Amino acid sequence: MTQPTLIRRVALTLAAAGLPVLPLRAGKAPFGNCHQCANNACGGRPNMKTAGPCRCPGVCHAWAAATTDPHVLSSPPWTAAWRRAVCVAYHPGAAGVTVVDLDDAAAVTWARETLPATRTVETTRGEHWVYRGAMPSHNAVRPGVDIKSSMSYARWLGPGTGTMTALPDIVRALAVKEPPTVRRAPQAIAMPSWAAGDGVCPHRTPTYLDRGIAMAQQRITEARSAVHATVYRTFLAVLSTHGRCGCLTEAHIARLFTAAQAKGESPRHCTDAWTNARTALGM
Ligand SMILES: [Zn+2]
Numbered sequence: 001m002t003q004p005t006l007i008r009r010v011a012l013t014l015a016a017a018g019l020p021v022l023p024l025r026a027g028k029a030p031f032g033n034c035h036q037c038a039n040n041a042c043g044g045r046p047n048m049k050t051a052g053p054c055r056c057p058g059v060c061h062a063w064a065a066a067t068t069d070p071h072v073l074s075s076p077p078w079t080a081a082w083r084r085a086v087c088v089a090y091h092p093g094a095a096g097v098t099v100v101d102l103d104d105a106a107a108v109t110w111a112r113e114t115l116p117a118t119r120t121v122e123t124t125r126g127e128h129w130v131y132r133g134a135m136p137s138h139n140a141v142r143p144g145v146d147i148k149s150s151m152s153y154a155r156w157l158g159p160g161t162g163t164m165t166a167l168p169d170i171v172r173a174l175a176v177k178e179p180p181t182v183r184r185a186p187q188a189i190a191m192p193s194w195a196a197g198d199g200v201c202p203h204r205t206p207t208y209l210d211r212g213i214a215m216a217q218q219r220i221t222e223a224r225s226a227v228h229a230t231v232y233r234t235f236l237a238v239l240s241t242h243g244r245c246g247c248l249t250e251a252h253i254a255r256l257f258t259a260a261q262a263k264g265e266s267p268r269h270c271t272d273a274w275t276n277a278r279t280a281l282g283m
């Protein structure tokens with residue numbers, strides 16, 4: 001997709017379907033700000049984190065310029081940009097979707113083992129997994145994985161294949177940073193007991209749960225760097241999937257803690273990370 005006319009036509013079609021689009025220039029980066037908008041001197045656009053009054057007709061402020069308005073998209077400054085564009089990007093958050101951007105084969109393998117299936121789009125070296133629902137964007141949530149949704153842009157590389165599914169908690173959890181270590185409680189460290197759920201397991205079979213725990217153990221065991229963060233994220237993932245139905249037993253939790261301790265995490269850190277993960281999930 002290198003032909004300017006084609007790029008613009010694709011953009012207009014996407015916009016007509018409700019996807020806010022913007023052109024990307026060589027290097028697959030957004031066009032720079034115009035003179036008035038340089039260094040955000042204009043204050044920025046109303047949809048930016050710090051909302052400003054900018055009504056610049058140019059393709060300024062990256063993702064914040066993305067629009068579905070055919071008049072804007074065909075205006076002289078945008079036409080000039082489309083002429084120099086190398087591809088179309090869109091603002092996933094504004095379209096109500098989240099793109100899990102998997103940069104390489106390893107990231108794709110991880111996603112296939114970990115994330116619920118959804119619509120996928122091939123990229124140069126990896127895949128975009130597109131979920132229904134928006135969330136804050138985060139880069140490098142793990143090696144080769146970015147989350148692009150609100151206040152971000154993603155390249156349009158075609159509609160992809162598969163059925164789009166709802167944004168799962170496990171993806172939301174990826175973006176959650178572990179809070180500072182919880183205050184040290186003076187009592188002895190005990191294996192936390194949270195068997196109490198509502199007793200309704202939405203997760204089908206014990207085998208499913210067992211497999212989930214085994215995958216979580218493996219993820220911890222295979223962590224080559226950032227063990228601390230991996231342990232936390234893995235706990236989050238397990239809790240977000242199995243934490244509310246009451247089918248997680250202390251034996252399951254012990255398996256996870258053992259895997260973490262084999263990687264050098266202290267029992268105290270395991271308990272803290274587990275507690276933090278529950279707090280992050282509002283449990
Ligand atoms: Zn401008």
Ligand SMILES: [Zn+2]
Pocket residue numbers: 036037042043044045054055056060061
């Ligand atoms: Zn501006």
